[in-house]
Amino acid sequence: MSLVAGVDVGSTTTKVVLIEDSQVLAAEVCATGANCRKAAHALLAAALQSSGRERSEVRSVVSTGYGRKLVDFADEIVSEITANARGAVWLHRGEVPVRTIIDVGGQDSKVICVDRSGLVTNFAMNDKCAAGTGRFLEVLSRILEIDLDQLGEISLKSRKRLEISSVCTVFAESEVVSLISQGKSVEDIVAGLHKSVARRVGDLVTTVGLQEAVFFDGGPALNCGLIKAFEEELGVSLIVPESPQIVTATGAALVASDSLSDKASRDRIKPPSP
Amino acid sequence: MPTSLGVLPDQQAVCEKPPAFASQMDYFRSRLGADQTIEWLRKKKAVGLKVIGLPGWSVPVEIVLAAGGVPVRLSGIWEEAKHFRRELPRDICPLAASFFLGAESLSREGLLDVAVVPGTCDWKRKLNDLLAEDTKVLTLQAPPSENLGFLSKDLRNFAREIALITDLPVVSRNLKFASAEIARVDEAFAALHRLRRHPTCALSGEDALAVEEALMRDDLSRWTERCRTLIRLLEEESAMTEDSPSDRAPRIFLAGSPVIWDRGNLVHLIEKAGGKVVCNDFHSCLTSLYAPEISPARDDVAFSTLPLRWARSCFCSAVGEDEGLIFRAIEDFRVEGVVGHTYRACGRLQMRMSSFLRRARDSGIPSLAVETEGDSNDTERLLTRIEAFIEMLFARRRSGA
Structure with missing residues (x-):
């Protein structure tokens, strides 16, 4: 029995997942804030408490995400691309294996291609601009004075989706201010914002090539309006897990488990000491 | 400290051990500072020699030598040249800007007699106009074709212009000596790169880049001598090292826009992420490796043979020019992954790069496109991509793909 932890320190939220014997024991999410290290420590403590386990029982911790190098209790670090792919492939065990993964995070969007065995074969990430990321929706929802978690439902009521820049968050912001002053409906503006993110991520998908089944995760995958916009843009149905925010942390925990297994096999084949 | 999956613990232990050739590398790294270049050029000027600023090795350096000029590399001293910076556009090609700022800083020190500048793109042409306000500039067009007669004429004109500056006409005898010197440099350059094919070669990509960048920042004969010593030490080191294929860093080919030493060094990032850059297509690396016949070291050297070398040169990247x-x-280098680098300002190369990387992928070589602005502002984001790529290569190796 090996209890392992995955810690995903994202730009917006930090996630911790505890796994034992291929079962998720606990998953916690909190805002990262200004102190990544503190958030990671607090969240691991919360996950251990909710699962009734002790820190000393955790055999290995793998950290990932933009703050991965700041997690001082991690045994290994791994990029979010490797962790996300591992998590997505493990979480989706459908008949058609996952071949393309779209992960939209707070400041990064990634599209990852995996082969039939779940091995990463190619990936693409957005460049410096926040267009096409969760931050884009966060900034724009503030302008519209709408809670982030309401954007999805609101956009589904749209009758005539508006066109909004997918190139730059700042341009989009001034466009939205202008649309508000023209009296355009909030529903149509929000639908336009989702379309803008979908176009941007669609460009990344084009770069790596689309293959079904397509998995969509990251915090913005909780937004039903965004899922609809992505499906329209890509012309495919998306597989969205129940808790899309914790896919990368789950993958990190699985990498920790893999490392323990690798180490165990290496130890088994070691020649006996003379 | 946690360990990155990109760098295995065994490799980290090897990296911590100082290699035997480190003392030779000290020489090459010491030549990369602007102060050393300035000190060297002051000595040359003190004995009345003329300094000819060049964009790199991909120009007819033998003509400069035959005319008694001192060839100096102008790019790569950006940091030191910052205080001379004029109002340059923000999204400028870093390579063109680096060359421009290097020329401007040396010119203001009174250490540059002429800057030989390539006119291969709009950025360079416009910067040349700007540079020409204060500095003598000779624009050198890219070889327009492999028509040797045409190129020969072009080179004769270039030789005449250089001779006007140095007051020493380019005669056949001098050209022969100069060409022999160039051939010795090319030979050492190619030998060093050939060595990198071996899995046990301890030279990192960053070390190799330092050796390349140090060229034309000191006397060519001294550089050649140091390079030969380095090669000997590396051969000895390599013979004593046992190859461990599963543990060694994934072997990377770096293609595209040349990396500028002091401007967000991509080679450093790739190796920090656990990869090893074993070959690149800038600084005429491939030309020196695969076309030794174009070095005019023969006795019959003349303007009729020089164009062969000149015709194969490239200022920026071989991507799209000579992908073969x-x-x-x-x-040859048993490359496991290709990183294709483009500067954001170079749309022309970006278009070529995407099709080149697609061809690499189609032939079974994983590839990663990296776009930079040639600075260190985007290091962490870039590092994430590179680390993911290196992890992908390790996973591929483990799976036997």
Whole structure:
């Protein structure tokens, strides 16, 4: 029995997942804030408490995400691309294996291609601009004075989706201010914002090539309006897990488990000491 | 400290051990500072020699030598040249800007008699106009064709212009000596790169880049001598090292826009992420490796043979120009992944790069496109991509793909 932890320190939220014997024991999410290290420590403590386990029982911790190098209790670090792919492939065990993964995070969007065995074969990430990321929706929802978690439902009521820049968050912001002053409906503006993110991520998908089944995760995958916009843009149905925010942390925990297994096999084949 | 999956613990232990050739590397790294270049050029000027600023090795350096000039590399001293910076556009090609700022800083020190500048793109042409306000400039067009007669004429004109500056006409005898010197440099350069094909070669990509960048920042004869010593030490080191294929860093080919030493060094980032850059297509690396016949070291050297070398030169990247050489190198150097680098300002190369990387992927070589602005502002984001790529290569190796 090996209890392992995955810690995903994202730009917006930090996630911790505890796994034992291929079962998720606990998953916690909190805002990262200004102190990544503190958030990671607090969240691991919360996950251990909710699962009734002790820190000393955790055999290995793998950290990932933009703050991965700041997690001082991690045994290994791994990029979010490797962790996300591992998590997505493990979480989706459908008949058609996952071949393309779209992960939209707070400041990064990634599209990852995996082969039939779940091995990463190619990936693409957005460049410096926040267009096409969760931050884009966060900034724009503030302008519209709408809670982030309401954007999805609101956009589904749209009758005539508006066109909004997918190139730059700042341009989009001034466009939205202008649309508000023209009296355009909030529903149509929000639908336009989702379309803008979908176009941007669609460009990344084009770069790596689309293959079904397509998995969509990251915090913005909780937004039903965004899922609809992505499906329209890509012309495919998306597989969205129940808790899309914790896919990368789950993958990190699985990498920790893999490392323990690798180490165990290496130890088994070691020649006996003379 | 946690360990990155990109760098295995065994490799980290090896990296911590100082290699035997480190003392030779100290020489090459010491030549990369602007102060050393300035000190060296002051000595040359003090004995009345003329300093000819060049964009790199891909120009007819033998003509400069035959005319008694001192060739100096102008790019790569950006940081030191910052205080001379004029109002340059923000999204400028870093390579063109680096060359421009290097020329401007040396010119203001009174250490540059002429800047030989390539006119291969709009950025360079416009910067040349700007540079020409204060500095003597000779624009050198890219070889327009492999028509040797045409190129020969072009080179004669270039030789005449250089001779006007140095007051020493380029005669056949001098050209022969100069060409022999160039051939010795090319030979050492190629030998060093050939050594990198071996899995046990301890020279990192960053070390190799330092050796390349140090060229034309000191006397060519001294550089050649140091390079030969380095090669000997590396051969000895390599013979004593046992190869451990599963643990060694994934072998990377770096293609595209040349990396500028002091401007967000991509080679450093790739190796920090656990990869090893074993070959690149800038600084005429591939030309020196695969076309030794174009070095005019023969006795009959003259303007009729020089164009052969000149015709194969490239200022920026071989991507799109001679992809055949890149694919040959990928095979020879047992490359496991290709990183295609473009500067954001170079739309022309970006278009070529995407099709080149697609061809690499189609032939079974994983590839990663990296776009930079040639600075260190985007390091962490870039590092994430590179680390993911290196992890992908390790996973691929483990799976036997």
